[in-house]
Amino acid sequence: MDSTELAPFQDKLSSALVQVTRTVGQLSSEDLNFHRTSSADFAESLDQQSERILALTSAVLKAATVGTDVDAPALDTEESLEDNWRGVVDVIDSLLEKADACLDEFTGVIKKLSPSQEEQAPVVKKAPYFPTIYDYGPSKIPKPQLLFDHKPDNADFGPFHPLLKTKPHATVALEKSLEQQQLNGAAAHPHPYETEIRNAQYPQSVYQTCPPINFLPFEDTTATFVDTMDGVKEMLEELKQAKEIAIDLEHHDVHSYHGLVSLMQISTRNKDWVVDTLKPWREELQILNEVFADPKILKVLHGSTMDIIWLQRDLGLYVIGMFDTFHAASALGYPKKSLKYLLKKFVDFEADKRYQMADWRVRPLPSAMFDYARSDTHYLLYVYDCLRNELIEASTPEESLIDYVQERSKNEALQRYERPVYDAEKGQGPGGWYDLLSRNAGMLSKEQFAVFKAVHQWRDEVARAEDEGWQCVFPKHVLFKLAQAMPLDMGTLLRTLSPMTPLTKDRAADLLAIIKEAKIAGATGPEWRDFAPPPKAPANMAEPDMDHVDFPIAERYETSQFWGDVLEAQELSAPVSYSTAASLEALRLSLPLPPMPTTVSQAREKLGVSANTETTSAPKAAPVPASAPEEPKYFTVKDLGGPRKRKVAAAVTPDQEVSTPDSLVESINEPDSTEKQRKKSRKEKKAKKATQSGSQSEADSTPFDYGAAESILNVPVASAMRPQPKRTFNPYAKALEAPSGARKQKRDDAGKSMTFRK
Incomplete structure (x- = not known):
């Protein structure tokens, strides 16, 4: 072209x-x-x-x-x-x-x-984009758990039995340490290495300051990928010769209900290993307890809270003599405690944390993911050396920061894995609906709350059956959408779930039936606010027995304790149209005012006055004679729309009688006569006041003699000789001689006075 x-x-x-x-x-x-x-x-x-x-x-x-x-x-x-x-x-x-x-x-x-x-020319292919865990569709990688010698059983709700077959470095026999006990009111197996962990002490070298041992260059260090049992045994023999080792794990929990340990990285001062933990014989890796449970070998980890749980759940491994660099950074008061921060601070290494969200089940492992995995432990022993020296320098004879790190690390190592049990009624436990609702505040009606619980339970059952994560069924924001929309037909359900995952699409009819049943049952069920949070035990106390705790019961009054019966609907005394009733009801809901009397009899009852009581205190209006002139048919409303000052009521004189409720009632019935009485009273007061002032003026009626008065033009000499004040200089005097501007025109507001015909 x-x-x-x-x-x-x-x-x-x-x-x-x-x-x-x-x-x-x-x-x-x-x-x-x-x-x-x-x-x-x-x-x-x-x-x-x-x-x-x-x-x-x-x-x-x-x-x-x-x-x-x-x-x-x-x-x-x-x-x-x-x-x-x-x-x-x-x-x-x-x-x-x-x-x-x-x-x-x-x-x-x-x-x-x-x-x-x-x-x-060689063909250079573009490096494939690494798989991430954000792919919530069907697993594109064959599930490795289907090939395990012991496949995960997601329907097992019993106590977790440790995978240990042997117990190296034991002070308590394996049989005795695995005896089932009652822990926190439930049957469970104790920690197999609890006694050994509590009695273990750091080697003496941990309490001595020495220069950090430089790490070997990343490119020059040997890195081995271990995916056979022979490779595991060779690695074990080399690990036994080390004094310190660094350990880290890579975990996957999207396409597995409980999760999978996908990789385990181990490093010494001279070598790195990356162990494939997705092999069918993965439970045979517990032979590494010969090193992991040896108190003479220091194990360095960072943020080991979940690593300890995953190791015993999937591999049957337990750690004795652990040094957690996270607690060391906390003891030193670092602004950040992440491994990325420590690597940048001591090694000047910038970790690429995007691989943290990679799908670590992929095999063969891409070179970039392999390098990222081994970098987590390659520099960790050097970081430990730097932290140890700072901890020793910051310690005092009264307080050793090394001992602080040891106690915190022991608490991490003493954790026990327990299977998550789904509590559909109270929503407690890991993965329950209670924690999800408490962290996402929002008012749900009875029906919406019932739908939320039912759909949440349905999602958990599907995830267990398919051995998938909850998000692979649908994420939590879709769960809230379903609870708020409560779809009752397939079209609305599909639009609410869009985009829909395959697991939900295949079970859409079952989900729709669950929503319909939950909505009907929720009409008479409890509300979300009826569930009180469970009591939290102090840090130094064990968790309370939930079966014997008296939870507070939420009660609701029939009548508001603040408004009383104001908000209750009032019956209309006379038949009215539907539009009038609706207007009154809208006014009652928008302005919760107390009910007002509609008739004189109701007003008497409200004020506590009998209908037969004679009203003697208020003067009645005199009858108008027949020959009285006709009143004018016009009246004037003055100062319409303008600001009016409230007149102060005249003080009650002793000769005036106080009005009674009966007079108030009559004033309601005869407003014109009451107004006439008020005008007549005012005229009488004015006439009386004029009579008093007239008698006083007659006494002082001597005329003023202007001829005998002193002249104010002839100023006395004494006053003329007074020093006159000095006139100050005004720099703006000339400016003031300018012609004055136009005066502000007085506004004549329309409507100040209007005359109306009666």
């Missing part, structure tokens, strides 16, 4: 892409789900167009990958697009690389090799 032909083609292609983008934006803004449910024809047409677009996309991807090493992903459904999105990105990346190479060749930046040179 010539350069002259490229410009029109580019313009045509750009306009087509812009039009497609606009159309997609318009479609995304429409409520397609609503239209799909409202019209079956529209839903069928939409599905046909979706299938056509997927077919076209698959054809384009296949055409783009012809003659390349990239495989085109198969797009059969909308869910497959999300599952194979990484494959689509790979195809697009390969196209962009081709376009980049062609442009470089066209501009002369690079020159294309001859055919003979191309055949001789």
